[in-house]
Amino acid sequence: xxxxxxxxxxxxxxxxxxxxxxxxxxxxxxxxxxxxxxxxxxxxxxxxxxxxxxxxxxxxxxxxxxxxxxxxxxxxxxxxxxxxxxxxxxx
Amino acid sequence: xxxxxxxxxxxxxxxxxxxxxxxxxxxxxxxxxxxxxxxxxxxxxxxxxxxxxxxxxxxxxxxxxxxxxxxxxxxxxxxxxxxxxxxxxxxxxxxxxxxxxxxxxxxxxxxxxxxxxxxxxxxxxxxxxxxxxxxxxxxxxxxxxxxxxxxxxxxxxxxxxxxxxxxxxxxxxxxxxxxxxxxxxxxxxxxxxxxxxxxxxxxxxxxxxxxxxxxxxxxxxxxxxxxxxxxxxxxxxxxxxxxxxxxxxxxxxxxxxxxxxxxxxxxxx
Numbered sequence: 011x012x013x014x015x016x017x018x019x020x021x022x023x024x025x026x027x028x029x030x031x032x033x034x035x036x037x038x039x040x041x042x043x044x045x046x047x048x049x050x051x052x053x054x055x056x057x058x059x060x061x062x063x064x065x066x067x068x069x070x071x072x073x074x075x076x077x078x079x080x081x082x083x084x085x086x087x088x089x090x091x092x093x094x095x096x097x098x099x100x101x
Numbered sequence: 102x103x104x105x106x107x108x109x110x111x112x113x114x115x116x117x118x119x120x121x122x123x124x125x126x127x128x129x130x131x132x133x134x135x136x137x138x139x140x141x142x143x144x145x146x147x148x149x150x151x152x153x154x155x156x157x158x159x160x161x162x163x164x165x166x167x168x169x170x171x172x173x174x175x176x177x178x179x180x181x182x183x184x185x186x187x188x189x190x191x192x193x194x195x196x197x198x199x200x201x202x203x204x205x206x207x208x209x210x211x212x213x214x215x216x217x218x219x220x221x222x223x224x225x226x227x228x229x230x231x232x233x234x235x236x237x238x239x240x241x242x243x244x245x246x247x248x249x250x251x252x253x254x255x256x257x258x259x260x261x262x263x264x265x266x267x268x269x270x271x272x273x274x275x276x277x278x279x280x281x282x283x284x285x286x287x288x289x290x291x292x293x294x295x296x297x298x299x300x301x302x303x304x305x306x307x308x309x310x311x312x313x314x315x316x317x318x319x320x321x322x323x324x325x326x327x328x329x330x331x332x333x334x335x336x337x338x339x340x341x342x343x344x345x346x347x348x349x350x351x352x353x354x355x356x357x358x359x360x361x362x363x364x365x366x367x368x369x370x
Contacts, residue, residue, distance in 0.1 A: 032167065
């Protein structure tokens with residue numbers, strides 16, 4: 011079940027970034043790997059990494075990207091791990 | 102603080118390009134109108150072409166998909182229209198020695214602004230929720246700060262000169278002021294982020310174009326127009342160069358990454 015939620019978070023995060031364009035998703039993925047040696051699915055356990063990369067790229071507007079991910083994930087927030095993921099992104 | 106300042110650091114090549122343009126134009130101006138026309142024309146072509154080629158390559162990377170993909174298509178169209186306008190002007194200036202701005206030049210130049218506005222719209226669209234009322238007010242005040250002096254100058258000069266061409270010249274600074282609105286929003290939205298360089302430099306480019314257009318408006322009227330090249334073209338060239346470097350900065354950020362994220366599936370478990 012945990013794996014399924016991780017996949018869900020990954021797909022929704024990628025969906026939001028892909029809405030901007032494939033190079034945007036590629037850049038975020040590249041920076042995650044370069045700075046933290048991790049992939050987007052790993053951000054499920056370490057959401058602060060995704061937050062840092064988005065902030066570094068988009069400045070103060072990164073919260074809108076975070077909000078879009080949050081909006082899609084809201085109905086799964088009953089789960090503790092998803093809730094934690096959202097809380098860290100929101101903070 | 103240091104990191105933030107480093108992000109706004111202007112590349113050394115940009116400084117050099119601006120200085121070279123300045124020296125070339127001023128030296129040519131010293132040698133007379135023909136030298137100035139030749140130098141300016143020679144400088145305009147590669148810069149205008151670069152302004153078309155770079156965003157087109159960048160748009161191809163996005164394959165037109167996503168909001169940023171659409172934004173870069175719009176930028177490419179905007180730059181292409183400005184290049185067409187520029188070529189038309191130079192063709193008429195060199196071969197026909199026309200004493201007015203050709204219709205096609207004005208048409209493509211004005212239409213270019215619409216596509217620049219669309220570029221800003223598509224780029225900003227994903228983060229539009231971040232636009233606060235305060236940001237809108239600041240962007241509006243900056244745009245008005247550019248627009249009102251232009252309207253005032255047009256009115257002021259129209260009292261003595263009833264030339265339709267005066268109004269024609271005033272259109273460009275007005276369009277500059279309009280596109281300044283999303284550019285200022287871009288600066289505020291992405292401030293501190295890596296993508297903010299494009300918006301800061303674009304705002305500066307628009308500001309230079311407004312200064313050039315307004316100066317042309319002031320200098321042109323008493324002398325019944327100088328349609329040929331003018332040292333003020335240096336400001337336009339700088340503005341083009343700034344836009345080129347803005348696009349280049351985006352190409353550097355979103356360069357083609359050959360990443361296979363899920364190469365080792367075990368790593369992801």
